[in-house]
Amino acid sequence: MTKKLLATLSLLLLAALPASAVEKKGIELKSTAEVDIIIKNDKGVDEVVRVAAADANVTPGDTVIFTTGYHYQGEKPATNVVINNPLPEHMLYLDGTAEGQGTRIEFSVDKGQTFAAADKLMVKDAEGKEQPASAADYTHIRWTIEGALQDGAKGSVLFKAKVK
């Protein structure tokens, strides 16, 4: 009886153990929306503090910082890692604010069909003539992570945009 139970248990454990050891989560993403607010510190001096946008007033003209954090857990390195972020509706991307260490940052002006570096993007004006694109034309931001992500690699990318 006991022997049989033990055998069953160990069998269960054996079956469970390799599974949990192999079980890797892949890339976990976490996205936040924050704003910088000015508060008076203990000494009565103005200090900029970054808080969750949900905990602050957000009205037209305010700047929101959107951050996407990634954490990779996997046996094999993750390759061709791309983070793609359509610009939220009602928001205007603030030129030069996209950041991401070890990433190549590109933008799209055609709803994500094609991407290029900021200085290479063109848009057509009212007369159909090609003009350099401005931040107001961007529809998507894309971060391409250079090299492969090893197990346990972490990082984040961010951009700032203004409420129209």
Place this chain on the structure above:
Amino acid sequence: MTRKIGTIALFLALCYPASQSAYAIGTPSGTVITNTATATYNDGATPVTRTASAPNVVVDNKVNLTVTKNADVTVVPGSSDQSLVFEVKNDGNTTQRYALTATNSAGIVMENVRIYLDNGTNPGVWDAGDTLYLDAATFGDVLADGTLEVLIVADTPAAANSGDTADYQLVATTVDAGTTTVTTATVGVNTAGVDVVFADIAGSAAGDVARDGTHSATGLYTVNLLSLILNKSVNITWDPTNLFVTPKAIPGAILTYTITASVVGVGTAANVVITDPIPANSSYAANSLQLNSVALTDAADGDVGSIGGTPTEVTVDLGDLTSASPEQVITFDVTID
């Protein structure tokens, strides 16, 4: 089906700029902003897609308004329904109402002070079609970016003196749309819903500080015992083709200009001289100058009228006038070159 989706997408693309311009003042309060990032990568041979959304951001109510004074007014003692002209503009991102007050901040006190919504029939002038303000509900809701054209209307005391002035403040306070409840800013911790943030600048009225949901501007009544009222009109009298029957303003046609002068108020306007240059591309018709239907010679001589100077000017010396003086009517003719 595919074709239908294509059409819808095109329609949306065409609509996009239009819907943007509708929010010239900013994203409406209550708008939910969502942000979703997508990561794609290869795990060995398998392509993987992961997405993450940031917590929603709710756009709050940015209460902002501007009161602008568009015109002051000069009044005579005892005159009624004299208007100071203002505009109240909703610079926020939410439909609001406005509670209005007219307060005397300096100078003499006017009588029968009221606030009207100008219907625009006679812009800047009170008339019977304008709406008398009772409370914030009278003028109704004002959309974001919308305006109210407002008049402070008052009577000048009969005992006012020349040189007296009266400062009147139009003070507009933000009220919740559809109600007569004054809007209050959300105090303390930000809520998940739409919070109210005051963003207005300080106004001219005492105590109207920045970010109080109120704005104000000053209008000025100036009492002037005497005002000279001038009017000028023109008629086509004759042309070389139609003669006196429905004449047209063609070369050679004769135009008759009429200038009327009268004085309102108390006292005497001394040595009133009217001068009027002859318009370009026309010439004074000799011996056509008249005052009150009596001919005046063109020469600077014994009578009060003369023609001269470069460019040619009509000059009539009306002497001293009072409100009791009859209206003075000057006429002269010109010929179109």
